Amino acid sequence: MPKLRRNKWCPETALAAQALELFKASGVHVAMVVDEYGGITGLLTLNDLLEEIIGDLDQDEPDVILREDGSWLVDGVLSIHRLEETLPDLELPEAESGNYATLSGFIMMRLGRVPAVADHFEWGGFRFEVIDMDRNRIDKVLVQQLNEAGEKPETASPSDQKGE
CATH class of the missing domain: 3.90.1280.20 (CBS domain Like)
Structure with a gap:
């Protein structure tokens, strides 16, 4: 014990x-x-x-991965500053009284609770979805930019691309 x-x-x-x-x-x-x-x-x-x-001690894996479909797989502890550099079109609300400094903090502020896997919301033309949790810590988040209609952009399936 x-x-x-x-x-x-x-x-x-x-x-x-x-x-x-x-x-x-x-x-x-x-x-x-x-x-x-x-x-x-x-x-x-x-x-x-x-x-x-x-400086950062843990450089084993990248904290932001741009995926083939144009979405990003983001580490939950990514700083807000780095998130804004990565996604220049994203406009986050001013950190209310310094309530958050990381993507995880922003997500918890928006949801008002510790999230669960698959929890999601939209903000500023982006969709944020919690992909992985380590107990109460947000590990990975999928971030997708929405089109002008506020929908996820359609991506061509592999079978659609074969006909071209």
């Missing part, structure tokens, strides 16, 4: 060096972030912190 540990707390005003020292001194890799009133405002991991300092 795994051994439980006490939470480590990190003030949201802490500098990166201070948070790194907290992880180093405590030997844990996760800390709860608290505001000046003692409310929990987030979760900080050692991996997140190191990625902010030295």
